[in-house]
Amino acid sequence: MSVEDVIARTMGLPPTARSLCSDLRRLGVEPCMTLLVHCSLSALGWVVGGAHAVVLALEDALGPDGTLVMPAHNYGFYSPRVWKNQPVPKEWFQVIEDELPPFDPDLTPTTQMGAVAECFRRQKGTLRSAHPILSVAARGPNAEAITAPESLTDTHGEGSPMARLYELGAWVLLLGVRHDRNTSLHLAERRAKYRPKQYVKRRFLVEQDGEREWLEYVDVHGDSSDFEKLGGEFAAETGLVKTGKVGYADAMLFPQREIVDFGVFWMERHRR
């Protein structure tokens, strides 16, 4: 959406860090929570101060004892041999694999995570986990535990930040986005026992002690196509989803452990 369109659909006064913080509190965000946020900035309406103000609003709502977490993925470290959406000539594969600069938590931008996640991961003092593709950014008392070294190959599974958030009893906030962005459901997907599970080849660059290695393995194929249906049934059956407006965006707040457990149960019934 162009910024002109965002301004046009902001019918009253524009949201500010202060008004967004009040909206978040009204929705149910409380100090001390560990909160995983997935956000579309444009859905909030035209925010005074943009992404920066949204980060401040979230941090203010959580207070100093809360922990803010956002995905900081970058899909650019997969090998071109497994790229699907950005095909390049085969003759380029080798030069890309030879020359791709390794992941650097400070320098590597996020991709497809949105302006708010990118702003947050750059904030001084925010920690970022070391997975070259699926890192998360976190800030607050639980940030170190959430971003500690993780399994490189059990993507979103045990030993991943998603499993750590589960152990911590975290909450998930969808701000202007739907359950297809609800990364925690990929943890449920790993835990659920259903057949046939789809698998996919992964190949990405890791650097350890200055040595480059292209790590190749077979992983569960993340499929978010039924996450919206799952999320709707979770809300209807448990009543655990708090909904409301934050700025102009539809927002959903719910406990991560409960939706992951529900997701395991739901996938075992529906994915076959």
Ligand SMILES: CC(C)(COP(=O)(O)OP(=O)(O)OC[C@H]1O[C@@H](n2cnc3c(N)ncnc32)[C@H](O)[C@@H]1OP(=O)(O)O)[C@@H](O)C(=O)NCCC(=O)NCCS
């Ligand atoms: C993909 C996604 C980020 C797109 O959302 P978006 O609102 O279009 O994009 P951003 O959040 O990056 O915000 C940038 C847009 O905000 C708008 N904008 C600019 N200034 C603004 C302001 N002050 N206030 C509000 N919006 C503003 C612009 O339209 C801008 O778009 P542009 O960069 O094309 O000009 C979002 O849909 C999403 O999926 N977010 C969650 C990602 C995630 O957590 N994924 C989990 C792994 S699957």
